[in-house]
Amino acid sequence: MTKDRLAWKKEIDGEYSVMSAYHMCIQEIFDVSHFTISGSWDIIWRLKMPPRVKNFIWRG
Amino acid sequence: MLNSFWWGHSGSQNKGINWLSWDNTAMLVKQGWRIMTNFDMLISRMYKAKYFLRCNFLDSTLGHNPSFVWRSICNSKFILRAGSRWRIGDGSSIPVWNNNWLLDNIIITPLVNDGSPLAYLRVKECLLQDLKAWNVPFLQANFSP
Numbered sequence: 578m579t580k581d582r583l584a585w586k587k588e589i590d591g592e593y594s595v596m597s598a599y600h601m602c603i604q605e606i607f608d609v610s611h612f613t614i615s616g617s618w619d620i621i622w623r624l625k626m627p628p629r630v631k632n633f634i635w636r637g
Numbered sequence: 638m639l640n641s642f643w644w645g646h647s648g649s650q651n652k653g654i655n656w657l658s659w660d661n662t663a664m665l666v667k668q669g670w671r672i673m674t675n676f677d678m679l680i681s682r683m684y685k686a687k688y689f690l691r692c693n694f695l696d697s698t699l700g701h702n703p704s705f706v707w708r709s710i711c712n713s714k715f716i717l718r719a720g721s722r723w724r725i726g727d728g729s730s731i732p733v734w735n736n737n738w739l740l741d742n743i744i745i746t747p748l749v750n751d752g753s754p755l756a757y758l759r760v761k762e763c764l765l766q767d768l769k770a771w772n773v774p775f776l777q778a779n780f781s782p
Contacts, residue, residue: 637683
C-alpha cells in the first residue's frame with residue numbers, strides 16, 4: 578500500500594514549483610497585501626550577537 | 638537556502654515591501670510546502686513542537702510569540718490550501734473533514750461536533766482495506782445522503 582502524500586495540483590508529479598504557484602497567484606489574483614508583517618522586526622538585525630543567533634530568532 | 642530570498646529585510650529601513658510581490662510569495666509558499674511535506678527536517682520538527690504540536694500544519698494557528706518567518710509562512714498558508722490535494726495511499730493520515738482529498742476538490746466541513754468520535758475520522762475508515770473501494774456499509778451508517 579502506498580503512503581498518503583500531499584500533491585501540488587498544478588504539477589503532474591505533484592511536487593511544488595515556484596513557477597506554477599506564481600501563475601496560480603496571478604490567475605486567481607490572490608490578495609497578498611496582508612503578507613506584510615507589522616512590527617519593528619529590523620531591531621533583530623541591530624542586536625549585538627552572532628549572526629547565527631539573530632537568524633535563529635528571526636526564523637524560530 | 639532559506640536565506641537566499643529573505644533579502645527584503647537586509648536593509649533595516651525597508652519594511653518588507655518586497656513581500657507584496659507574487660514572485661516572492663511563491664517562494665515563501667515553497668518554504669511552507671517543504672515544512673508540510675518533509676516531517677523529518679529540523680525546521681519542520683521545530684515548528685511542529687512550537688506551533689502545531691496537536692494538529693497538522695494546515696490547521697495550525699499563529700501560536701504564541703511567533704517569529705517573523707513563521708508569521709510569514711502562516712499568512713501564506715491559504716495558497717497551500719488552495720493549491721494542494723491529497724494523493725490517497727491507505728488513507729490513514731488524511732482527516733476526512735476540512736481536507737482536500739476528494740476527486741472534485743470538494744472540501745467537506747464537519748457534519749459532527751468536536752466531541753464526536755467521528756470528529757477525527759480518517760479517510761482510511763471510509764475505505765475497505767487493500768481493495769481500493771469505499772466501505773459502503775460504514776458510509777451509509779454514518780453519513781446521511
